[in-house]
Amino acid sequence: MRPSDCALLYLEDEIIVALDTAQTLEDMGFAEVRLVHNLRRARSEAEAKLPDCALLDVNIAGEGLSIEFGQGLMARGIPVVFASGYNRHEMEAEHAGLVFVEKPLSAAAIADAFDRAGLAPGAHGQGG
Amino acid sequence: MPQDGDVTAAESDSAAREGSAPLIIGVGASAGGLEAFQTLLSHLPERHDLALVLVQHLDPDHESLLPELLSKRTHTPVQSITDGMEVRPGNIYLIPPGSSLTLEGDRLRLQAFDSPRGLRRPIDRFLVSLAQSAGANATGIILSGTGSDGAVGVKAIKEAGGLVFVQDPKQAKYDGMPRSALATGAVDLVLPSSEMVDVLNDYYNRRSGIEPSIRNDAEFIERVAKHVRYRTGHDFSHYKEGTFLRRLAVRMSVLGIDTPAAYLKELIDNKAEAGRLFRDLLINVTAFFRDHEAFEALRENVIPKIVQSRDRDEEIRVWVPGCSTGQEAYSIAMLMADEARRVDAGPRIAVFGTDIDDDALRVARRGVYPNAIAEEVPAEYLERYFRPTPGGYEVAPTLRDIVRFSNQSIVKDPPFSKIDLVSCRNVTIYFDQVLQDLAIRVFHYALREDGFLFIGPSENPPVLQRYFTDFVAGARIFRRRAGPARPLNLPNIGVPTITPVGQRDAMASEFQQRSYEQALLDHHVPPYIVLNLSNEVIYASDGAARYLAVKPGATKTGVLHLIRPELEGVARRLVNLAPERGERSEREYQGEIDGKPVRLVLTLERLEDDTTLLVLRDYLDLRDDRPGHGEADDGGITDYVRDLEEQLDGARQTIRTTVEELETSNEELKSSNEEMMSMNEELQSANEELSTINEELQNKVAELNEVNSDLSNFIHSTRIPTVFLDEDLRLRSFTPEAQTVFRFVEQDKGRRIDDIGADIDLPTVVRLSQEVLATGQAQEAELQTADGRAEMVLRVLPYRTESAPVAGVVFTLTDVTELRAGAREIEHQRAQAQKNLAEIEELYRVSPQAMALIDRDMRFLRVNRRMAEIDGVSIDEHFGRTVADVMPRLGDQMAPPVREVFERGEPVLDRRISGHTEAHPEQERVWEVDWYPIMEHGAVRAVGVNVRDVTHQADMSRELQRVMKELQHRVKNMLSNVLALVNRARREATTDVEVFETLAKRIEALANTHKLLTTANWGAARIRDILEPELSAVYGADRVRLRGPDLLLNARATLSVGMAIHELATNAAKYGAFSNAGGTVALSWSRLDEGEGEIVRMVWEEGGGPEVSGQGRQGFGSQLIVSTIEGGLEGRVEMDWRREGLRCTIEFDYDLARENLLDVSADAAE
Incomplete structure (x- = not known):
């Protein structure tokens, strides 16, 4: 699957970062960016319509970690990238099998992460 | 000591008690005695009638374990003796420690010792009292022990008729006591201790049967006596029968012989048995000054009399017959010598000790006696006349020279003569009446007129009073009655008087006293001749000359030789018929003299002074008046025959006298010979002694030589300075090493030590030496040599010799300099070590x-x-x-x-x-x-x-990491927000888009660098990791060439370098090498040291970009580069705007870039 065909679920509780990143994701060529700001919405959004891929901020203020939710999506075969201010290597060492991208996000880093998460490369190349 | 006469009393006493009284066995032992006691007692039967009294030398200060130890070995009750305990058969009695034991009757008495330790002789003491009390029922046994205790006791027992056993010296652990007992000759049997009890029982059983059986067998006794006489030459047939029987019974019992016949057979078969019996019969207890009171009387009353009656050059002669082992002879010799010493001008003294027992004489001649004699001999005599020897005392030469011993029988051999004192105590008590009488006569014969006889109290033969008078009655001292000695078996005739030749002239001169007498004698009296007792002419008157004629040959002065031959016959008859004193006899001679007829009347008169006067008168004219004239011819012949007969009688008389004289002198010679033999004996033993002494001396000399050579080698080899000084501190000897300290040479010997120079403090040496001389105690001091370089230890010791306790001093010097220094060093080290240890201990503690x-x-x-x-x-x-x-x-x-x-x-x-x-x-x-x-x-x-x-540090470190991680997270979130806002603004901007673009890129670069650092916990980053994301990743690896070593930079340097490189790259992208298609950038870095410490130099070189025209712009980017490197990193930046492109050189301090560097090699390696 290519990003241009993807409906992406983007969970980010920081509004400003969420808006900018959503723009970046759209610039990267994702067909649909469904932005949610909390886990509850993310769950319901995912219930309503399963996305093709997901970018989830790990620490959601007031609700805790999005890891479990992300793993649920992954269990359904959906590529998931977790965003975190923590050191990417540490996080990946701590949570084996998950793909992390370190904040602040850039198009290149996001593309690289989705590559590692199993999304076909190249589709979002012009966004960098 | 028993009193004289007790012996006989004891014998008769015991004879009465025999059979009913208990058999008491006194057993003496000392060292090694316990084992012997145990063996002895273990052989006792369960029931018996023996009473054993054990006397042991016990330590008075310790309780004895003996009763306990012994009672384990026997069934017989063992009693520890208490004073007054009665002796009963079938018991064993033990002496308690610290007491002296005696037997009085049948009771045991304990007393404190009256002699000091070391001189005590409890065994002797008990055995002597046992002999007195039990007589023939006494038995003495001597077991193992050192010394000689018991020797006196066994003799007393033997003398009393008892039995004596001695442990075989070969078996005894210590053989001193057994050997001493054996040496007395009083021992019946030598046995191992295990056999004693059996032999003892056997003996008593047998003896009780023997005595009655032989008592009345006179023939047996006679035969035994005969045999003893045959073997030994001594006749005991006149010995007291009781004594003889008793000894005989003991011998038979000891030999295990029951019948007289068997004993006779033994006597004949075994030559030694006669000797044994002989010895037993002679057993005689003797002691110095035995019976002190009697000797005291002798000393007071007799000795001074004898000594004072003699001049210095005369001799006192004392005879001690039956002297046995010599004590009596020595006792009297001491009294004599002491008196002679007291009067200071004593005559010579000769004491003759005689006995028939050669063994006893041997002891007497040796003159060595045990320590026990100290109780008998007064201390002053002991000191003066004895020398101490290891085992006792030896008679000193001064005393020994006085006494001569010889083998002589009182009753068999001719006696000595001209004796002043005969001492014969307790010898004749064994003699029967006949022998005793003979002995008294012998003494009478031997003594001078007024000589003294000293005998024992129980010797009182009836004839005594006939020959002797009482002198000191209580002390049994007698004086010889005056008068010639009765011949014993030889005549004793007075010595003929021989006038010495010198007296003749004196006699002759008496006859020329007065002139008228002379005239009368010369002219008016008939011729006369004066003769002496030997009928020699001592004077002849003038007229007598014609009747005298000198004959040819040797001139003799006898009258019969000088008178004319014609008158010789008449004169001979006259002389031979010598008249009594004061009487006259006459003879007539008729014949011719010189051819003239003469008629001579010869008158012989014996004068008062024993001279004889021969008067010759010429009666030619009176011829017919003479009586007997008519018988002239016949009568002449008859007369002549009668004269001849008378002459014969005279000759016979002369011969007899001569024979008697010869016999007398023969006797004298015999006596002298005896004496000579005695002396010869003496000389021989003295000779032997001298050879022994010589041999000993030779050995001593050899030993001394050896020791001397050892000593001399030692002195020459020793490295210790040693000096010997005499009492006056004169140099006696020194070791060669001593010359290192003292400046002496061999010639200095004999000089005082303080006269000789030395390198040490001499006054101290002298002072210490004097102290040692005074006190006899060793002294020690430390000295320094004069130069103070060496320390020495001076040790002064007394120089002892056998004669003087301190005869000088010996001192040694030991150099202790190194020793002392070493000791001080060690002490110092030790203190240091102690201190260190204490420090360490304290360190450990705190x-x-x-x-x-x-x-x-x-x-x-x-x-x-x-x-x-x-x-x-x-x-x-x-x-x-x-x-x-x-x-x-x-x-x-x-x-x-x-x-x-x-x-x-x-x-x-x-x-x-x-x-x-x-x-x-x-x-x-x-x-x-x-x-x-x-x-x-x-x-x-x-x-x-x-x-x-470090638990706490580890916790802290973990906490810090957590906080840091959280902080990074927040910083990144913040950067995300800022970046998002800038992006938002850029997206919405219609003008200055580029500005926003640049801002966003800068923030991104900052964020990247930040990310890089957070990976390593803000510790460090690799330089290549900083550069690549900014250059190669953005502009392609084909346009960027990175070259340089792998360097780690700290956070500060990382941020600065990252920011500077970002600005350079941004600038290149806008105006430089990255702004066209073909431009390249070469970035190289290196570490180098140009003399001001190590620095890192980075060189940025652009090429292939648009041509640079003139000086580059000083925009914000350039300012940022300069301020971040020079301000933030204290480095330097140099921009060179060359035509082909910018060349920028960045330098900063290497050390500064590595401060607080953490090792991130592990993490950063990915």
Whole structure:
């Protein structure tokens, strides 16, 4: 699957970062960016319509970690990238099998992460 | 000592008691006695009638264990003696310690000793009292022991008719006492102690049967006496029968012989038996001054009389017949010698001791007596006339020279003569009446007129009073009655008087006294001749000359030789018929003299002065008036015959007298011969002694030579300065080494020590030497040599010789300089070590580090308080326990490094271990531990352990990491927000889009660098990791060439370098090498040192970009580069705007770029 065909679920509780990143994701060529700001919405959004891929901020203020939710999506075969201010290597060492991208996000880093998460490369190349 | 006469009393007494009285056996022993006692007693039958009294030398200060030890060996009751205890058959009695034991009747008496320790003779004392009390029922047994106690006692027992056994010296542990007893000759049997009891029982059984059987067998006794006479030459047939029988019975019992016939057979078969019996018969107890009172009387009343009656050059002669072992003879000799010494001008003294017992004489001649004589001889005599020897006392030469011993029988051999004193005590008591009388006559014969006789109290033969008068009655001293000695079996005739030749002239001169007498004699009296007793002419008157004629040949003065031959016959008859004193006899001669007829009347008159007057008168004219004239012819012949007969009678008389004289002198010669024999004996033994002494001396000389040579070698080899001084501190001798300290030479010997120079403090040497001389105590002092370079120890010791306790001093000098220095050094080291140890101990005690010392077996050698706290076990409980034992949960981590240190000898440092201990079982602790070797002699002796508890630091470090991570997270979120806002603004901007673009890129670059650093916890980053994301990743690897060593930079340098390179790249993208299609950038860096410390130099070189025209712009980018490097990193930046492109050189201090650098090699390597 290519990003241009993807409906992406983007969970980010920081509004400003969420808006900018959503723009970046759209610039990267994702067909649909469904932005949610909390886990509850993310769950319901995912219930309503399963996305093709997901970018989830790990620490959601007031609700805790999005890891479990992300793993649920992954269990359904959906590529998931977790965003975190923590050191990417540490996080990946701590949570084996998950793909992390370190904040602040850039198009290149996001593309690289989705590559590692199993999304076909190249589709979002012009966004960098 | 028993009194004289007790012996006989005891014998008769005991004879009466025999059979009913208990048989008392006195057993004496000393060293080695216990074993002998035990053997003896273990052979006692269960029931018996013997009473054994054991006398042992016991330590008076200790209770004896003897009763207990002995009662284990026998069924017979063992009694410890108390005073007054009655002796009963079938018992064993033991002497208690510290007491003297005697037997009085049948009771045992205890007394305190009256002689000092060492001189006590309890065995002698008891045996003597036993002999007195029990007589023939007494038995003495001498067992193992040293010394001679018991020797006197066994003799007393033997004398009383008892029995004496001695332990075989070969079996005895110590043979001194058995041998001493044997030497007395009073021993019946020598046996091993185990056989004694059996022999004893056998003996008593037999003896009770023998005595009655032989008592009335006169023939048997006579035959025995005859045989003894045959073997020994001594006749005992006149000895007292009782004594003889008793001794005989003992011999038979000892030999196990029951019948007289068997004993006779033994006597005949066994030559030695006669000798044995002879010895037994002669047994005689003798002692010095035996019966002191009698000797005292002798000393007071007799000795001075004899001594004073003699001049210095005369001789006193004393005879001691039956002297046995010599004590009596020596006693009298001492009294005589002492008196002679007292009057200062004593005559010579000769004491003749005679006996028939050669063995006893041998003892007497040796003159060596046991210590016991100290009780008998007064101390002053002992000191004057005896010399101490190891075993007792020896008669001193002064006394020995006085006394002569010889073998002589009183009753058989001719006696001595001209004796002043005969002392014969307790000899004749064994004689019967006949012999006793003979002995008295012999003494009378031997003594001078007024000589003295000293005899024993029980010797009182009836004839005594006939020959002797009482002198001191109580003391049995008698004086010879005056008068010639009765011939014994030889005539005793007075010595003929021979006038010495010298007296003749004196007699002749008497006849020429007065002139008228002379005239009368010369002219008016008939011729006369004066003769002496030998009928020699001592004077002839004028007229007598014609009747005298000198005959040819040797002139003799006898009248019969000088008178004319014609008158010789008449004169001979006259002379031979010598008239009594005052009487006259006449003879007539008729014949011719010189051819003239003469008629001579010869008158012979014996005068008062024993001279004889021969008067010749010429009666030619009176011829017919003479009576007997008519018988002239016939009568002449008859007369002549008668004269001849008378002459014959005279000759016979002369011969008899001569024979008697000869016999007398023969007797004298015999006596003298005896004396000579005595003296010869003496000389021979003296000779033997001298040879012995000579031999000894030769050995001594050889020994001395050897010792001398040893000593001389020692003196020459010793390295110790040694000096010998005499009493006056004169140099006697010195070792060669002494010359290093003293300046003496061999010639200085004999000079005073303080006259001779020395390198040491001489006054001290002299002072100490004098102290040693005064006190006899060794002295010691330390000296320094004059130059103060050496320290010496001076030791002064007394020089002792046998004669003087301190005859000088010996001193040695020992150089102790090095020793003292060494000692001081050691002391210093020791103090230092002590101090170090104390410091270490204190360090151990107060150190916040836990410390321990562990040995090869993993045992704790030492721990401090902190260590104990960590382990939760007290300090003391650590010692000797192993690591695994004390800290079971950490042992696995602790032990391997210990082994490693022991194996490799190198420390293991800073290793962390963690786990639980007894002190904190609930919490895991973390420690940092050092293990280091404690070396000793190149090997690891132990392993020291330092333990630091870093649990808290570890916790802190973890917490810090957590906080840092959180902070990074927040910083990144913040950067995300800022970047998002800038992006938002850029997206919405219609103008200045580029500005936003640049801003966003800068923030991104900053964020990237930041990310890089957070990876390493803000510690460090690799330079290549900083550069690549900014350059190669953005502009393509084909346009960027990076070259330089792998360097690690700290956070500050990383941020600065990252920012500078971003600006350079941004600038190149806008105006430089990255702004067209073909431009390239070469970035190289290196570490170098140009003399101001190490620096890092980075060179940025652009090429292939648009041509640069003139000076580049000083935009914000350039400012940022300069301020971040020069301001932030204290470095330098140089921009060179060349035509082909910008060249920028950045330099900064290498050390500054590495401050607080953390090792990120592990993480950053990815």
